[in-house]
Amino acid sequence: MNVCVIGAGYVGLTTAAVLSDLGHHVTCIDQDTDKIASLQNGSIPIFEPDLEDCVQKNKSRLRFTDDLSSGLSNTEIIIMAVGTPSLPDGSSNLSFLYKAMIDVMDHLASYKIIMIKSTVPPGTNAAILKFLKEKGYQPSLFDLVSNPEFLREGSALHDMKFPDRIVYGLAEENEDLLGKLNELYKGIEAPVIVTNYAGAELIKYASNAFLAAKISFINEVARVCELFGADVTHVAKGIGLDARIGHSFLQAGIGYGGSCFPKDLKALSFTAKDNGLQPLILDAVQSVNATQINVYFEKIKALFPALSSMKIAVLGISFKPNTDDIRESPAVAFIKKLHEYGCTVSAYDPKAALPKELSMVEQTETPYEAILNADLIVVATDWKQIIGLDWKQVRHIMKGKAVIDARNCLNPALIRNADLDYIGVGRL
Numbered sequence: 001m002n003v004c005v006i007g008a009g010y011v012g013l014t015t016a017a018v019l020s021d022l023g024h025h026v027t028c029i030d031q032d033t034d035k036i037a038s039l040q041n042g043s044i045p046i047f048e049p050d051l052e053d054c055v056q057k058n059k060s061r062l063r064f065t066d067d068l069s070s071g072l073s074n075t076e077i078i079i080m081a082v083g084t085p086s087l088p089d090g091s092s093n094l095s096f097l098y099k100a101m102i103d104v105m106d107h108l109a110s111y112k113i114i115m116i117k118s119t120v121p122p123g124t125n126a127a128i129l130k131f132l133k134e135k136g137y138q139p140s141l142f143d144l145v146s147n148p149e150f151l152r153e154g155s156a157l158h159d160m161k162f163p164d165r166i167v168y169g170l171a172e173e174n175e176d177l178l179g180k181l182n183e184l185y186k187g188i189e190a191p192v193i194v195t196n197y198a199g200a201e202l203i204k205y206a207s208n209a210f211l212a213a214k215i216s217f218i219n220e221v222a223r224v225c226e227l228f229g230a231d232v233t234h235v236a237k238g239i240g241l242d243a244r245i246g247h248s249f250l251q252a253g254i255g256y257g258g259s260c261f262p263k264d265l266k267a268l269s270f271t272a273k274d275n276g277l278q279p280l281i282l283d284a285v286q287s288v289n290a291t292q293i294n295v296y297f298e299k300i301k302a303l304f305p306a307l308s309s310m311k312i313a314v315l316g317i318s319f320k321p322n323t324d325d326i327r328e329s330p331a332v333a334f335i336k337k338l339h340e341y342g343c344t345v346s347a348y349d350p351k352a353a354l355p356k357e358l359s360m361v362e363q364t365e366t367p368y369e370a371i372l373n374a375d376l377i378v379v380a381t382d383w384k385q386i387i388g389l390d391w392k393q394v395r396h397i398m399k400g401k402a403v404i405d406a407r408n409c410l411n412p413a414l415i416r417n418a419d420l421d422y423i424g425v426g427r428l
């Protein structure tokens with residue numbers, strides 16, 4: 001099939017690369033001319049494992065352009081993957097999506113399927129359809145489909161190739177349309193859920209909210225564990241063995257971050273309130289997450305009264321491993337807090353860089369440079385390069401002895417064996 005993807009961000013690039021790998025001819029369009037120029041030269045503007053190889057491998061079927069009209073000619077399916085960032089009130093900024101929709105509609109000369117992959121709050125697909133009809137665009141020229149994505153940064157290609165489900169939100173039942181959609185994803189094995197627009201939109205939001213709830217839940221349990229001397233990793237293992245609960249997303253730490261969970265929780269809560277419903281759980285999930293760093297910071301302050309005069313090596317800057325993304329990163333928030341408290345911070349990350357606002361904080365090339373003469377180490381992101389450090393060497397070059405495992409990713413026995421003090425989140 002001939003497919004066009006609008007937006008060359010994480011979702012757009014991954015979608016374009018995997019669809020070309022499935023054998024489709026894909027044009028990926030973005031109005032950012034610099035980004036398109038670098039993509040045309042084979043350079044991928046984000047770090048995502050296997051993406052560069054996939055783009056390279058399929059370059060005969062995958063092209064990048066900033067020219068909408070040339071990109072749209074001959075295409076059968078147009079996939080909208082533009083950003084929907086948070087506005088200050090927590091609502092989603094849908095202006096990029098509306099603008100892109102109008103640009104696309106203005107170029108339509110024949111029937112196309114338009115899929116919205118951008119994450120949009122419940123009610124958006126129906127509102128867009130109504131808006132387009134009111135603007136006078138011929139309904140016979142297009143079908144609008146909601147097709148949310150469930151990609152995790154760091155494993156986006158794998159998640160797109162092996163999804164847990166494929167979701168289609170349709171305006172009404174339409175067998176011909178479903179046939180075309182199934183052709184698009186031919187080669188990907190997954191249960192297909194067909195529902196209405198709001199159903200599809202809510203599957204996306206409810207999934208992310210539920211996963212974030214699991215994290216906040218275990219983080220709250222970690223606080224209780226501290227009161228009674230229990231180890232939250234044992235508790236998580238014990239409850240996770242109940243098949244109804246499962247093991248995933250029960251790793252306590254300094255909270256969730258990234259471009260999705262914080263934004264989506266805010267947007268879902270905002271949309272519920274905007275429509276007269278006061279959400280209880282959604283706001284509790286966000287409150288636990290927002291306070292988790294403080295709770296943990298207070299604990300460290302109590303353990304180390306001289307904290308403000310210490311040199312602290314913070315290992316990890318990104319919001320999670322295998323990405324250079326620092327959006328809403330708890331690691332960055334922790335570094336900021338330590339810096340503002342007066343500590344001398346030296347940060348290290350295998351891929352991510354400190355934000356401009358923290359340019360006064362030192363970032364080192366290697367973990368050992370950050371650790372040299374440090375009084376304390378904080379492991380803020382669970383990169384395997386950090387977990388696998390030579391902890392005896394670490395002990396040798398640091399001044400103090402304490403390792404703060406703010407992600408519960410280290411083996412305490414290994415750390416203690418290196419004559420270091422281990423301090424986790426909600427564990428002994």
Ligand code: UDX
Nearest residue numbers: 149150151152153249250251255256257258260319320
């Ligand atoms: C998430 C969803 O997983 C994905 O399906 C959706 O499409 C986009 O949002 P992503 O933001 O890439 O993906 O990251 P994810 O791996 O889900 O982690 C989110 C955050 O939760 C990270 O900061 C991570 O460190 C944290 N986390 C995750 C925990 O603190 N504990 C856990 O047990 C799991």
